[in-house]
Amino acid sequence: MNASGKPIIWKGSGHSPGFSSIGELFHSFNMIGGMQLCLLSTGGLVVALKKVVKGKIYKHLIQQRTEMGGLLIGTVYRIDLAPSQTYIVVIADSIPSLKSEATSVSLKLGPDVWLSARNLCKDDQRVVGWYHSHPGFGAFFSSTDKKTQRDFFNQPYNIGLVVDPFRKEERWFCGKESAIIQNLYYMKSRQGTKS
Numbered sequence: 001m002n003a004s005g006k007p008i009i010w011k012g013s014g015h016s017p018g019f020s021s022i023g024e025l026f027h028s029f030n031m032i033g034g035m036q037l038c039l040l041s042t043g044g045l046v047v048a049l050k051k052v053v054k055g056k057i058y059k060h061l062i063q064q065r066t067e068m069g070g071l072l073i074g075t076v077y078r079i080d081l082a083p084s085q086t087y088i089v090v091i092a093d094s095i096p097s098l099k100s101e102a103t104s105v106s107l108k109l110g111p112d113v114w115l116s117a118r119n120l121c122k123d124d125q126r127v128v129g130w131y132h133s134h135p136g137f138g139a140f141f142s143s144t145d146k147k148t149q150r151d152f153f154n155q156p157y158n159i160g161l162v163v164d165p166f167r168k169e170e171r172w173f174c175g176k177e178s179a180i181i182q183n184l185y186y187m188k189s190r191q192g193t194k195s
């Protein structure tokens with residue numbers, strides 16, 4: 001926390017790749033996986049991840065009955081659906097914040113997690129969003145969560161995941177308005193990795 005009481009969020013001129021193309025999507029996923037994702041994206045933003053990443057997030061968050069969190073890194077594919085566009089966000093990994101200041105009702109991510117995330121991002125990857133826990137009180141976005149999303153994760157492809165690991169509930173949001181994400185796609189173990 002800095003003097004103004006706001007969480008310190010590291011937002012330097014850091015790693016910010018361009019968007020990946022639909023061609024690269026098909027290269028990473030094979031024809032059937034690429035087509036499934038494109039079809040889903042006609043209904044809005046799609047989040048794709050492996051169950052192992054979700055397992056890692058739950059494993060982190062169930063350790064304590066205080067709010068904990070971290071960052072999500074991945075690749076953003078931009079899909080042009082004239083006249084609009086949408087995104088397919090492939091989450092590659094989750095980075096737990098080990099030094100976040102947590103109580104049962106609030107969470108502040110420290111700068112350490114941003115540095116770790118930056119170091120772990122490969123060429124086409126960036127920080128795509130954040131996740132945090134609501135231990136035992138349900139998965140929803142509080143007004144503080146919506147403000148965090150609006151202040152720091154306000155691009156249309158930015159994701160906010162909230163998990164209650166004790167009730168096994170989760171909700172996914174995106175963009176500056178914290179819109180609910182409808183399209184979750186679970187990847188097979190070999191999908192989404194460039195060969």
Ligand SMILES: [Zn+2]
Nearest residue numbers: 132134142145
């Ligand atoms: Zn919250």
